[in-house]
Amino acid sequence: MIRRVLPHGMGRGRLTRRPGTRRGGFSLDWDGKVSEIKKKIKSILPGRSCDLLQDTSHLPPEHSDVVIVGGGVLGLSVAYWLKKLESRRGAIRVLVVERDHTYSQASTGLSVGGICQQFSLPENIQLSLFSASFLRNINEYLAVVDAPPLDLQFNPSGYLLLASEKDAAAMESNVKVQRQEGAKVSLMSPDQLRNKFPWINTEGVALASYGMEDEGWFDPWCLLQGLRRKVQSLGVLFCQGEVTRFLSSSQRMLTTDDKAVVLKRIHEVHVKMDRSLEYQPVECAIVINAAGAWSSQIAALAGIGEGPPGTLQGTKLPVEPRKRYVYVWHCPQGPGLETPLVADTSGAYFRREGLGSNYLGGRSPTEQEEPDPANLEVDHDFFQDKVQSAWAGYYDYNTFDQNGVVGPHPLVVNMYFATGFSGHGLQQAPGVGRAVAEMVLKGRFQTINLSPFLFTRFYLGEKIQENNII
């Protein structure tokens, strides 16, 4: 009886497969079909080029709620947490704009990949602790259906920081703060050092701090790919292009002290395609600056820093690229499997790489020795011995106080920063991503309070100095 009521083909239409049709609608081989249609139209109307069905798949969408400038680990972490913390599924449209999809110059892929909790600021310690638990449970956070689990190749060998006489007191107070926050760090005297690691030359070393848990190094590329995969599965759009322009509107308002202030709001982001003049204006509500070493250029595009120096309008974003070298060498009688990442009193550091007596390391140059950040060429004379290989990467170096910038700009109200971490962006990325997402979605920091990292400190001159920068 039901068969009579249903329209004709319906009763059996589902089960029979007519030739030429396939399940899944027109999305299969749509590009092929489009090119066929174009050819047909061309043959019908010769001499006229048909521009009706242009291929725009490489362009970003015309509207997006959040545009994240920079697709490195920080940008992807912000995208991930925005999607995790949104109140309803699909509530926020996120677009990640990355200039170079091969990540050839991005700091993430070129990083040594260490994570440690031995900082002097409690916020940095909390960020690192959260990142350690994120990495430990990474296959629960970043699980994608039918995809293999991630293997971060984490080495839990810890960090060993050595301090000379004059830094010993600072190190002790730092370790006290670290223990208060919950990091497991132990202090060692030179005798204990020699006992435990007989290969260390303890000349000039007064104290050492050794991280026992949640510290070590891992594969940053794997984290990046894992985040990318997960974020794509959550519906974030990716676009390969460069941000060249912000279109914004300003509003003149009065503060409570009756001083005039101009508040800007970015309405459109112009994304230019690679090797072409073609650009797409993306209408957006919020822009997140996670461009790493190039963040100051993006900030300058938004008009941050255009004003008389000494005023809030004239305060630039003090992040600039600094080149750092990493060298790989082979040492057959070198320290054994238990070697932590050792950082010397001079700032030189090294760690083991793999099972085959290879070591990698480097040193932060002094201010006078800073190499030219124009390219990623390696200066082999900087390292005095024979190396197997070497590479260079950029630190998004915050010249003000070597700590990150997180949160909104006071004048350009819808630009949020997540940059300037000066070499420890990778290890703090999960925590910072969550903080920025909380700021965007809820208006304040909820889990870790990063208000000391806001932009306003550059204008107010409040430096939050981090002493343990490797």
Added chain:
Amino acid sequence: MAAPWASLRLVAPMWNGRIRGIHRLGGAVAPEGNQKKKRTILQFLTNYFYDVEALRDYLLQREMYKVHEKNRFRDKEWIRPDKYGHFSQEFWNFCEVPVEAVDASDCDINYEGLDNLLRLKELQSLSLQRCSHVDDWCLSRLYPLADSLQELSLAGCPRVSERGLACLHHLQNLRRLDISDLPAVSNPGLTQILVEEMLPNCKVVGVDWAEGLKSGPEEQPQDTASPVPA
């Protein structure tokens, strides 16, 4: 017939006589007839009569079952769960007694679960065999047991790699470490050598260091008899 039974217990998996395929006990391999033992009447009968052999197999099973049932660890008894997985109520009487050995084989213990084990300051032996959730992060948590732990077994844990083994160097009192059958270790032979170097007082078992070595190019015998190709 005490003598034959006694010899049965002591040499349970080994007997002389002909090799019997399917009647072998539990896969135990007898030495290839190298041992000269006196053939007793029972053994003689076993070789000729199937039902005597079946009887002997049954009695052997019983003996081995009894051996397993003995709860002895260095003269102290193991506390085992019963067949339902419950521990007996008498366990609570042992509140103040320090725990010396924990056998957590085949358990689903994970990173957070190790909290419970790390508080046992007098733990001497820990067995984490075939625990599927024990990975490198878990091994990095074991350092609080450094003063007392003497024996550790990680055999068959699928997630433990050489990176986790590197953090066992804190356990300086370790005397026996079992790292057999770790599928995630990339180079077992080299890892064994490096772990032995790292823990000089410890006996590291489980891996044959010659495993990963390939034999050099064999000398091809010069075949002078082959005809010269035209």
